[in-house]
Amino acid sequence: MTSTSASTSTSASASTATSAHYRELRAQLDSLTTEAFRPELADIDELPTLDIARIMNGEDQTVPAAVAAQLPRIAAAIDAIAERMARGGRLVYAGAGTAGRMGILDASECPPTFNTGPTQVVGLIAGGTEAISEAVEGAEDDPDLAAADLDGLALTPDDTVIGVSASGRTPYAVGAVEYARSRGALTVGLSCNAGSALSAAADHGIEVVVGPELLTGSTRLKSGTAQKLVLNMISTITMIRLGKTYGNLMVDLRASNEKLHARSRRIVSLATGASDEQVEAALVATDGEVKSAILTILGKVDASTATRLLTQSHGHLRAALSATG
Known part of the structure; x- marks a missing residue:
């Protein structure tokens, strides 16, 4: 075989492997509720603005009910988290894209609201701080990156790591939970699909199934709202359990302005x-x-x-x- 024909054969094999890989990924996406296509909304771009707003508002109203269905699991996770944080443990969120940003947002609001230390509640996002404002190519697909990020925190059995992923299959989130569990930390998986790999990897699986999005696969919508509601609940009730409030008053407030x-x-x-x-x-x-x-x-x-x-x-x-x- 000439070098040219060998090169052509190698290129063809690589192309076949790439095609097979993307067919597998497409099949995985097709199986996810959060990625489902809704033919009844195929003409949404032709509707009046008010009608689109009404549809979106109606969609958003379904999210609290989906969260309510998971309240026993959420409460069990909170009790386990609070027990560990009372012993000095930390709460760590890990996710990619919108899910990672939700974790960072919740973590960043804890110091001014509850006077937590800067390392007591931590948000990690695939790709680092750059990924907060723009996508970092391939970061979410690397479970080893999550392990490296968590390794820098020197996890202990009193720490909790919450992997956040709408699909429940994001390698960074799953990798974070698997690594944390191997270090003896408490793990929670928050996703928006039933039977997720993230739940299977975690001590506590929370699956808020909000259904297909208004825009196909745009999990910054209902899924992001669900994640925000659950993370609000986890951090707020944990802090209540830690004595950070007196009734419904924020008595550990840090007055910085x-x-x-x-x-x-x-x-x-x-x-x-x-x-x-x-x-x-x-x-x-x-x-x-x-x-x-x-x-x-x-x-x-x-x-x-x-x-x-x-x-x-x-x-x-x-x-x-x-x-x-």
């Missing part, structure tokens, strides 16, 4: 019913710590005693108040 300083004063006022002067004095005495300020007013203790009682109660304000007698 003028608006939050005003909110701090309002929270102390709502919790105690104290006058503006008392609230201001308590916040000054406790160096702006909302929880301590509330305790000094309701428990009638000084700032140093409030700090000690909160430390002894692991930050739970109700327990600290009980200790004041």
